């Protein structure tokens with residue numbers, strides 16, 4: 001059966017573990033920050049008020065780093081889904097004596113530009129619990145632990161809830177029943193019977209902001225309804241894809257929107273930090289930043305859906321974030337904070353045990369100082385794809401886009417860390433050269449809009465020189481394929497992008513040989529694709545990792561473009577089968593166990609899913 005959103009799945013629960021399987025989590029987003037809720041009703045990850053803020057609930061990374069759970073005190077089975085066309089989560093607990101339904105959302109803010117998902121969010125998480133049948137005793141446990149679990153705040157009861165003070169945070173918890181406080185944890189036990197609904201909420205402010213407050217039950221009901229409507233209306237406006245796996249594609253679009261930081265137009269790579277690429281290993285990174293590459297791919301994946309405002313916001317963000325830092329001798333920084341910050345220095349948090357003891361837990365990302373010359377191609381690729389939708393192109397943006405092309409022209413011969421951000425020595429990675437080719441190819445196509453007609457001849461000459469060099473230096477007879485870097489005989493799944501960006505036709509014999517080599521020799525026993533072989537040691541890191549979902553979707557896309565549609569479908573379905581019960585993908589899949597691995601949900605995986613489905617729908621329609 002083809003994979004689709006498996007929305008409602010019956011699960012009989014084992015006892016609660018810390019480090020719950022990654023697939024057990026569901027995403028909430030208000031397009032400013034994100035939360036993860038486990039299948040047994042616990043908020044185990046919440047970073048307020050931005051994606052990259054320190055967590056208030058961090059049980060994902062350590063049993064004592066904070067949580068907020070609402071679940072039956074009785075034995076239960078559970079099923080869950082997102083409400084249709086939203087990122088509002090509904091979890092249904094079925095107990096011997098009755099049923100309760102939990103509805104969770106990060107509240108959307110009012111919008112002053114007529115947008116469905118606004119630029120302001122009230123920094124409010126809402127949870128409603130309704131008994132729909134019989135009688136069910138419900139337990140609530142609220143254990144805020146700000147600053148990644150470092151603080152145990154002072155809790156006090158107030159009329160209508162509990163306040164928490166500690167460090168810079170001011171947290172107000174609205175509750176319809178009185179809470180018992182023991183240390184820094186508040187609990188309640190509420191017997192519920194059919195027809196009853198209770199709303200709980202967490203509101204956050206800091207000392208310099210307007211204080212957070214207790215919300216009434218009616219206010220919370222209204223806010224929850226408004227949030228559902230905001231998502232429905234965004235989906236209505238943006239989701240027009242009608243091809244195969246429609247539900248999964250639309251849902252992936254919402255996940256990408258949920259990873260967008262509305263105030264600036266930045267897009268984060270994932271909602272989490274330090275979910276490992278191998279259990280117990282050191283490959284644990286903070287993804288709550290806006291990579292030029294990942295964000296450009298996201299804009300492209302959403303191009304059918306993108307609104308003029310969103311495309312313009314994104315390019316304005318990139319132009320502003322990079323302002324003054326691109327030009328002769330100043331390479332474009334490869335990633336930024338969601339507010340445009342440059343310094344993303346990496347550090348470890350030694351007080352956290354890590355997900356299933358995968359240490360270190362890192363915040364910040366050392367890749368911010370790396371040289372990665374692919375970024376010019378990805379940004380200009382997105383600009384070209386979205387050219388019709390970028391309405392507010394000011395002179396600064398035009399100059400910025402032109403500077404990208406000039407940088408690619410000047411720097412394409414330099415070695416770099418490549419798309420995979422290797423921490424080993426810089427090399428002449430093929431993918432980076434192909435992206436420099438793409439930068440110039442797209443700049444030539446955009447030359448009129450860029451008012452750069454006088455540069456076309458020079459750009460064309462360099463573009464063609466890059467093409468010739470990649471063809472001669474990048475092919476390896478021993479491997480019978482294009483390989484990872486000049487002179488290497490190792491495969492790299494990033495070379496599947498060569499046909500995708502139009503560098504070579506997918507049915508060119510060299511490309512077909514590369515696609516087959518990757519499908520045969522760079523896959524695990526399940527047929528999922530690794531990004532490269534870690535045995536070669538090129539990435540400078542210890543240990544191995546799982547198969548990479550984006551790369552598996554690239555294989556499906558390249559096969560579809562080569563006209564091998566039934567193979568493409570099989571590969572697509574193999575990868576899409578790893579969506580969890582609410583349609584979410586992490587970065588990787590554990591080769592041994594088949595568990596999701598790595599940060600979650602990961603934009604690149606959902607981008608791959610959308611693009612591969614699209615390519616297969618195109619191949620179907622031309623067959």
Ligand SMILES: OC[C@H]1O[C@H](O[C@H]2O[C@H](CO)[C@@H](O)[C@H](O)[C@H]2O)[C@H](O)[C@@H](O)[C@@H]1O
Nearest residue numbers: 269285291294365366367419420421423
């Ligand atoms: O493999 C080591 C590198 O792993 C991370 O990079 C990966 O995630 C990025 C964000 O999605 C993506 O752009 C990149 O292609 C991936 O390889 C990590 O961010 C790096 O610091 C690390 O060196």
